Amino acid sequence: MTASRPYPRIELHAHLEATVRPELLLNIARRNEVALPATTPAGLAEFYRCGTFEEFIQRWIRTSSALQRYDDFREVVVDYAGRAGAQGCVYLEALFSPSEPVLRGSSWEEVFEGYCDGAAEAAELHGVEVRLTPDVTRDLPVLLGRRQARWAVKYRERGVVGLSLGGSERRFGPEKFRRAFAIARDGGLKAAPHAGEFAGGKAGAASIRGALDLLHADRLRHGIRAVDDPGLLAELAGRGIVCDVTPVSNLRTGAVASLDEHPLPAMLAAGVRCSIGSDDPVLMQTDLDENCAVAVGLGHTPRAMYEHGLAGAFCDEATRDRLRRLCEEYDWAAATA
Numbered sequence: 001m002t003a004s005r006p007y008p009r010i011e012l013h014a015h016l017e018a019t020v021r022p023e024l025l026l027n028i029a030r031r032n033e034v035a036l037p038a039t040t041p042a043g044l045a046e047f048y049r050c051g052t053f054e055e056f057i058q059r060w061i062r063t064s065s066a067l068q069r070y071d072d073f074r075e076v077v078v079d080y081a082g083r084a085g086a087q088g089c090v091y092l093e094a095l096f097s098p099s100e101p102v103l104r105g106s107s108w109e110e111v112f113e114g115y116c117d118g119a120a121e122a123a124e125l126h127g128v129e130v131r132l133t134p135d136v137t138r139d140l141p142v143l144l145g146r147r148q149a150r151w152a153v154k155y156r157e158r159g160v161v162g163l164s165l166g167g168s169e170r171r172f173g174p175e176k177f178r179r180a181f182a183i184a185r186d187g188g189l190k191a192a193p194h195a196g197e198f199a200g201g202k203a204g205a206a207s208i209r210g211a212l213d214l215l216h217a218d219r220l221r222h223g224i225r226a227v228d229d230p231g232l233l234a235e236l237a238g239r240g241i242v243c244d245v246t247p248v249s250n251l252r253t254g255a256v257a258s259l260d261e262h263p264l265p266a267m268l269a270a271g272v273r274c275s276i277g278s279d280d281p282v283l284m285q286t287d288l289d290e291n292c293a294v295a296v297g298l299g300h301t302p303r304a305m306y307e308h309g310l311a312g313a314f315c316d317e318a319t320r321d322r323l324r325r326l327c328e329e330y331d332w333a334a335a336t337a
């Protein structure tokens with residue numbers, strides 16, 4: 001490999017519903033007869049602009065509603081894996097929110113089959129290993145979360161490796177879905193809830209503590225507010241808990257006021273391992289390249305990003321060994337941001 005090509009990357013935090021290119025989303029919406037808030041790619045790009053988490057959620061709901069059928073879910077995975085692979089991604093641990101299309105009329109089987117078949121196809125077409133961590137939405141009923149966990153366990157042999165928790169962290173603590181995560185854990189899945197993305201309400205360091213103690217988190221999505229509690233920050237470092245950091249989305253949602261104020265340097269200085277992801281690349285108008293470049297500017301290194309991602313990945317040991325060998329054989333001295 002040469003310096004002119006992207007260095008290898010491991011992405012552990014990308015929401016598939018927010019990776020859909022405007023052109024693809026418009027095609028899917030047409031065949032499903034769903035009206036979108038714009039009728040052109042440029043119009044959708046303008047609609048995506050947001051400055052708060054609440055605005056982001058509104059845009060998520062308006063656009064993801066177009067995804068309804070098996071082929072929709074399958075195409076979304078394959079399409080994003082191709083773009084991620086072009087940016088150097090060799091392993092992708094992606095999220096999707098199955099409860100939302102189910103509430104719109106899709107079947108659980110259709111959703112999981114589509115995403116899982118898409119993951120297998122992505123590996124064949126693009127050489128990107130894709131694993132899946134379905135995301136439970138905090139705002140939805142408890143019993144729906146438990147049902148989703150049971151379906152996730154059913155697809156453990158089809159690429160589902162963990163369970164996530166997303167949604168309104170400031171409004172809903174993790175205790176609501178304690179049983180759902182126990183079902184997933186008993187079924188052999190890992191836990192990677194969102195926690196510590198924002199401060200205030202039920203969020204912040206308290207949310208991280210709940211994710212660790214109640215959900216037995218193996219990894220954290222975000223975790224950046226751990227810097228508000230030095231003891232908690234040291235605990236994350238000591239326990240080897242990897243945090244999936246997404247700096248550009250943190251800026252877009254107002255989780256940080258500026259990239260200069262981002263907690264990533266303090267997390268790295270404390271010894272916390274941080275993978276780097278794009279989170280919601282199309283909705284946030286960013287990509288993996290930009291987030292990695294920002295992370296390097298904040299003190300991370302290409303090799304450390306890869307190693308931290310590998311440490312946090314929920315893949316099987318054979319895949320881990322392949323990814324480890326790739327790391328050892330790559331000329332990291334030639335890597336650039």
